[in-house]
Amino acid sequence: MKSLPTFSLIGIILITAPVACRQKPSMRQPAARPTTTIFTELDLPTPNSIRTMTGHPGPAYWQQQVDYIMDVELKPETNMVTGHAQITYVNNSPQQLKYLWIHLEQNLMRQDSLGVRSGRRRVQDFTEGIVIDSLSQNGEALQYAVHDTLGRVELPTPVEANGGRITFDVHWHFEVLDGDTPRFGLEKVEQGKVYEIAQWFPAVAVFNDVYGWNTLPYIGGGEFYTDFGNYEVSITAPRDYIVVATGVLQNEDEVFTAEQVERLTKARGSSETIMIRSEEEVSDPASRPSGQGDLTWHFKADDVRTFAWAASDAFIYDACSLDETFISSAYPKEALPLWEDSTQMLRTAIVGYNKQWYPYPYPTATNVSGSEGGMEYPMIIFCRGRRSERGLYGVTTHEIGHNWFPMIVNTDERRHAWMDEGFNTFINYYSYGDWFEGQEGRRGDADSFARKMVRTEMVPLATYPDRSPGRIRGTLFYEKPSVGLVMLREHILGPDRFDPAFREYIETWAFKSPQPADFYRIMENSSGEDLAWFWRGWFMETSMLDQELVDVTSKQQEDGTISTTITVDNLNELVMPADLKMTFADGTTIIRRIPVQAWYLSDRNIQQVDHQSRLISVELDAEKDFPDIDRSNNRWDAPHPPLQ
C-alpha cells in the first residue's frame, strides 16, 4: 500500500502553453514481465473421459450411490438416539472394493477426538461419540476398525466394479448433549425440548475418480461430503412430539390430528402461511393425536446427500406451498414474533433462486429454530434467527441457498468450502432485495472488501477449511468468493455472459460432483473469456489490487482539439480492468475501460483521448467496482483556477 499520493504533484494541465509530455521525476520504469505471470494458463488436471476439457462430465463419468433404510428412536428422558440402518452401496466405479470407509461424525463429541486434541474444537462437554452396537451382512458380523470419525469396514466378498452392490446392517446409538454442539443439538425451552439431529448416522464416505476414498476426518471446519442416495427413515418419538425431516412425510394421518391434516391440505394449496399448530395449541394435549405410546413418523427422500431431522414437544408448526413444494417452519414460542414470517421468508428465497439460477427440485423445504445458529441439510435447515428480521432472513436465505450449493451441486466440503459457502453467499447477495425491497445484499462489495484484505492476514481461498484460521473463515470462504463472483458478473463479464455460464455450471453438475477445475473450465468455455488471471489472482492467491493514476497531460492541437495523455500503472500482482472516468468543463463525462489484456506486456498503460471541452478531472474506478486497496492515487483534478 502506497502512503504518498504522488499524482497531485505532477497533474498540472497546461493548455495555452502546451509542453511535451513531462517526465515525472519519480516516474518508475515498468518492470519486465517474468515468464510466468498472473496470465499464464492454470495448471489444471489433464482432461479425460470422466472430466472433460470444457468442465463437463465425460462419457465415463461415474459416482457411487448409497441408499439407506433407517429406523430410529428418540428418547428425551435420556437424550439418546438409537438407530438401525440397512445400507445398500452401489459401486459404479471401475474398481472392485474390498473395504468401505464410513463416517462416524458423532465421534467429534468424544474427549479424545482429533478435533478436540488438535485444538480445533474447544468445548467442555463430551459424549462417548457414536457407539456401534453391531455391524453385519446377512446376519454375519463384519470386521471393522474405528479411527476417530472414520470407520473401515472389511468386506468378506468384495463389491464388484461397474454396478456391483452390497447391503449391510448397522445398529448404533449416541447421546445428544444440552450445550455447545456443532451443527446439531438440543435446546431446552419453556414448553419442552427442541432436538436438531444431523451428522448422526454411519454414512459411507465418498469414493470418487479424483481422490479415491474421501477420508479427511471430521475435525470441525469442513462440513460434509457424501454421495447421493434414496432414504426411507422411520423416526419414533413420544406422542406429544412433532417431527420434521428431510423428505416427504408418508403417514400424515397417523401423526397429526384430523384437524391438522385438514390444515396441512389447505397449506398445500396456499401461498399464504397456514397455521398447523399454533402457540396456544402447543400446551393443549388435544393438539396431538389421542392414544397411548410413541408415534412413528415415516419419511422418504430421493436423490439427497444426507438426511437430517428435528423433533420437539414445543413446536409451533406452520406451512404454505410453492407449486409442488411444501414449505414449512417449526419453532418454539421463544422464536416469536419473528418466526411468524419464517415460512414466507423461505418461500421468497426459493422463488428468487428458482427464477435466477435453477429450479428447486425437492418436494419439501423446512425451517427449524433450535440451538444451532445456522446449518443446512437437504430440504431442512436449522436457523436460530431470533434477534432481527434482517438476521432471520439472512440466515434463512443462506441456509436454503445451500440446497443449490452443495445439496444439488454436490461439492467436497472437506476440501473446497468456497464452492459451497462462497457460491451460496454470492446467490444470497441478490436474494436480500427479494425480501427487503431496494436493499443491497451483504458480502458482495469489492471496495469494503479491499479494506478488509489490507488488515486481514489472508490465505488463498482454495485452502481446505480445517487448515485455515477459524477467525477468517467468514472473510475467506464466504465473502471473498462472493465479492469475486459479483465482480466477475457485473464488472468483468457482464450478466449477459456470466449468467448463462453460471447456470450451465449448475445444470451440468446438478446431482453430480464437480471439482474446482470443472467450474473454471465451464465458466471460461461458456463465457468465452480466458480467466486464468482472475482465478489465479482472486481464488488461488492472496494478491491485492492497486491501480495508480500516474500522469495526466493535455496538449492543445492546431485544430483546437485538446489531446490528453493519461498514464495508469498497475502496482501490485493482482490485475483487473481499469475504468477511467473523465469529466469535462461542459459537464460531459466519458468512461474509458483499459481492458485487463493491457497488463499482458507491461504494468503501465497509456491512453490518449481527444476532446473539445477542458478536462476537469480523471478518476480511476470511480464507481468502486474493483477492490483497489489505495484510492488516494486514483484521482486527478485540474488545477484551479485553470491557467488562461
Ligand SMILES: [Zn+2]
Ligand atoms: Zn453456509
